[in-house]
Amino acid sequence: MKIDGLKKHISGFWTHAILIFVSLLSIFPFIWLISTSLKGNAENIFAYPPNIIPHDFTWANYSGVWDKVDFIGYFVNSMIVAGGTVLLNLILSSLAGYPLARMEFRGKKITFFAILATIMIPFQAIMLPVYLITIKLHLVDSVNNFAGFIGLIMPFAVSAFGIFLMRQAFLGIPKEMEEAAIIDGCNVFQVFLKVLLPMVKPSLAVLAIFTFIGSWGEFLWPSIVLTKEAMYTLPVGVNNLQGMFSSNWRFIAAGSILSTIPIIIFFLAMQRYFISGENEGAVK
Amino acid sequence: MFKYYGKYAPYLFLLPAGIVLLVFFFIPFFQTFILSFLNYSNDIYSPDVCGLQNYINLFHNPVFYKVLLNTFLYLVLAVPILAVVPLFLAILINQKIKGITLYKILIYLPVIVSIVVAAIAFKWLYADQGILNYLVTSLGFEKIGWLTDTRWALLSVVLVTIWKGIGYYMIIYLAALMSVPKELYEACDIDGANFLTKHLTVTIPHIMPTIALVTTISAISAMKVFAEIYVMTKGGPLNSSKTIVYYIYEKAFENLDLGLASAMSVVLLVIVMAFSFVNIFCFEKNRYQL
Numbered sequence: 066m067k068i069d070g071l072k073k074h075i076s077g078f079w080t081h082a083i084l085i086f087v088s089l090l091s092i093f094p095f096i097w098l099i100s101t102s103l104k105g106n107a108e109n110i111f112a113y114p115p116n117i118i119p120h121d122f123t124w125a126n127y128s129g130v131w132d133k134v135d136f137i138g139y140f141v142n143s144m145i146v147a148g149g150t151v152l153l154n155l156i157l158s159s160l161a162g163y164p165l166a167r168m169e170f171r172g173k174k175i176t177f178f179a180i181l182a183t184i185m186i187p188f189q190a191i192m193l194p195v196y197l198i199t200i201k202l203h204l205v206d207s208v209n210n211f212a213g214f215i216g217l218i219m220p221f222a223v224s225a226f227g228i229f230l231m232r233q234a235f236l237g238i239p240k241e242m243e244e245a246a247i248i249d250g251c252n253v254f255q256v257f258l259k260v261l262l263p264m265v266k267p268s269l270a271v272l273a274i275f276t277f278i279g280s281w282g283e284f285l286w287p288s289i290v291l292t293k294e295a296m297y298t299l300p301v302g303v304n305n306l307q308g309m310f311s312s313n314w315r316f317i318a319a320g321s322i323l324s325t326i327p328i329i330i331f332f333l334a335m336q337r338y339f340i341s342g343e344n345e346g347a348v349k
Numbered sequence: 350m351f352k353y354y355g356k357y358a359p360y361l362f363l364l365p366a367g368i369v370l371l372v373f374f375f376i377p378f379f380q381t382f383i384l385s386f387l388n389y390s391n392d393i394y395s396p397d398v399c400g401l402q403n404y405i406n407l408f409h410n411p412v413f414y415k416v417l418l419n420t421f422l423y424l425v426l427a428v429p430i431l432a433v434v435p436l437f438l439a440i441l442i443n444q445k446i447k448g449i450t451l452y453k454i455l456i457y458l459p460v461i462v463s464i465v466v467a468a469i470a471f472k473w474l475y476a477d478q479g480i481l482n483y484l485v486t487s488l489g490f491e492k493i494g495w496l497t498d499t500r501w502a503l504l505s506v507v508l509v510t511i512w513k514g515i516g517y518y519m520i521i522y523l524a525a526l527m528s529v530p531k532e533l534y535e536a537c538d539i540d541g542a543n544f545l546t547k548h549l550t551v552t553i554p555h556i557m558p559t560i561a562l563v564t565t566i567s568a569i570s571a572m573k574v575f576a577e578i579y580v581m582t583k584g585g586p587l588n589s590s591k592t593i594v595y596y597i598y599e600k601a602f603e604n605l606d607l608g609l610a611s612a613m614s615v616v617l618l619v620i621v622m623a624f625s626f627v628n629i630f631c632f633e634k635n636r637y638q639l
Contacts, residue, residue, distance in 0.1 A: 076544065077446065080441050080444060080446060081446065081448075083438075083441060084438070084441055084442065084448075084452045084456075087438060087452075087456060087515075088451075088452055088455035088456055090512070091455050091456050091458055091459055091512070091515070091516065092455055092458060094467070094470035094471055094473075094474055094512075095458075095462075095470060097470070097473065097474060097480060098469075098470045098473060101473065111476075111478040111479070113478075113483050113486075114483060114487075115480045115483055153369075156365070157365050157366040157369060158366065160362045160363070160365055160366060161362060161363050161365070161366035161367070163362055164358070164359035164360075164362045164363055165363075168354060168358065168359040168362075170359035170360070173359075176363060176367075179370075179375075180370065181629065181637060183370055183374045183375075184625060184629065185621070185622045185625035185626060185629070186374060186378055186618065186621075186622070187569070187572075187573050187617065187618070187621045189573045189575060189594040189597065189614075189617065190381065190597075190614040190615075190617040190618040190621065191374070191377040191378055191380075191381050191614065191618075192597075192598075192601075193377075193381070193384065193597075193601045193607060193610055193611060193614065194376070194377035194378075194380035194381055194384065194611075195373055195377045196601075196602075197380070198372060198373070198376065198377060198380075202372075219369065219372075219373060220373040222369045222373075223365075223366045223369045223370060228366060229637055243353070247353045253353060253354040253355070253358050256353070257362075278461065281463070282462075282463045282464060282465075284463070284464060284465055284575075284576045284579075285575050285576065285598075288579070289598075289602060299463065300463045300464070300465040300466075300576075301465075303463065303465050303466055303469065304465045304469075304579075304580055306469075307469065307580075314473060314476075317469060317473075318473065321466045321469050321470065324463070324466060325462055325463065325466050328461055328462065328463065329458075329461070329462075332454075332457075332458070332461040333454070336450075336454055336457075339457055339460075339461070339520070340450070340453040340454060340457050340520055
């Protein structure tokens with residue numbers, strides 16, 4: 066018995082040792098960025114050996130980068146794009162998921178497989194025609210800012226993932242719910258809006274959260290379509306820091322950390338959705 | 350159940366999503382093929398039909414082979430690690446130990462953070478006089494040109510992809526581990542099986558479908574890698590870290606060689622669709638209830 070307990074103790078030690086090591090590896094690049102961002106000009110950021118704890122501690126890099134870069138603007142742009150993308154995904158996915166779950170109609174099978182097929186098409190392989198179409202529809206920021214936002218949002222306004230998620234949610238609702246509503250005199254749209262939609266709130270929440278994260282981090286599409294700095298979303302703006310401050314790593318580090326704060330807060334608030342494993346595989 | 354909806358109701362509900370998918374997925378999908386048969390080099394506004402010329406040019410282009418090789422290397426380097434390490438971590442975390450939530454949050458953090466910030470953070474680690482080279486030199490080796498040496502650049506970029514993916518796949522594995530019947534482990538404990546045999550005989554066979562799923566989705570996302578390369582190396586030095594999506598981007602939006610870019614997109618489409626097809630019909634049947 067005693068030896069057994071000891072064995073358990075040792076294996077427990079190794080488990081923690083490995084997990085602590087991996088956790089440190091996961092956050093170290095950020096720690097090092099934070100450390101650099103807090104070092105003043107009197108300290109050599111290339112010092113050997115490197116100092117994790119700044120000797121010449123300062124907030125000046127943060128206020129410096131804040132004055133030169135319109136973070137509020139980037140943040141607002143990201144919020145508009147991510148918010149719009151989430152809203153459209155919620156509406157379009159639940160609208161499309163409902164008949165796929167509940168109705169019989171001609172062409173249902175084809176519709177189903179056509180939507181499934183879009184999962185197989187990587188955006189990266191069709192981005193060029195998507196760009197040409199977006200220009201043709203005048204949905205670019207050179208027309209006006211509103212058109213620019215619409216252009217950023219529309220290619221991601223609905224996804225097969227979302228449609229299937231909502232379809233599955235509707236499949237789980239007992240049919241008696243609808244029947245009762247119809248007997249009460251509801252039409253099909255009222256059934257959808259007043260009876261079914263409130264019952265799939267958990268799935269809507271999952272869809273909203275994962276769409277938000279995906280949209281918030283999107284880099285390829287905005288870096289293709291955006292031409293005006295005033296329209297930059299956070300990832301594009303942060304990438305631009307490298308050009309603005311060439312080798313001023315104190316500013317680049319401070320700017321990168323500043324840009325990350327909102328999503329960290331969002332993650333910590335919603336962490337159970339991400340790490341519980343119930344929604345495994347929900348982000349791309 | 351009686352039919353309470355009109356004949357056109359299903360189509361009306363599907364219409365908004367249908368329009369978006371048509372305009373931003375299906376039309377571009379077919380247009381990619383059409384563009385790949387057009388030549389834009391004479392006049393960007395009125396291309397002429399050139400048959401298979403873009404494909405012929407593509408397959409005579411040494412950079413294309415380099416890019417294909419790099420993409421393949423990217424897969425070979427990233428996928429095995431992303432299939433195995435997260436599984437090992439998930440097994441460790443799946444025990445009744447203290448601090449599970451904290452470990453999960455910390456290991457998942459790279460997944461949440463924007464890839465641009467991650468790439469910048471690594472660029473800083475990789476700096477010539479940066480902290481990684483300090484480590485390397487203090488171990489008695491010569492400094493490494495992480496992003497400037499043709500032998501290292503691709504590997505350095507792959508490391509970012511791996512670092513950013515570990516937590517994501519770990520959570521997928523954790524969900525799968527919860528479904529392994531506890532009795533099987535108890536039987537193992539009674540037999541006195543050690544850690545390794547326990548997981549080789551019970552865990553691995555049980556979650557084989559998840560391992561296959563992780564392998565294919567990490568392969569698909571490795572083939573689509575872009576931001577890491579854009580932020581860190583721009584494909585350099587000497588194309589040593591250029592992969593297919595980056596090359597498509599460069600050809601389409603920097604060199605304006607739309608035909609060649611589209612021919613390459615068709616190649617990418619075929620490869621990714623093959624992987625996705627296997628993925629959907631073999632490993633994700635349940636999600637889509639096929």
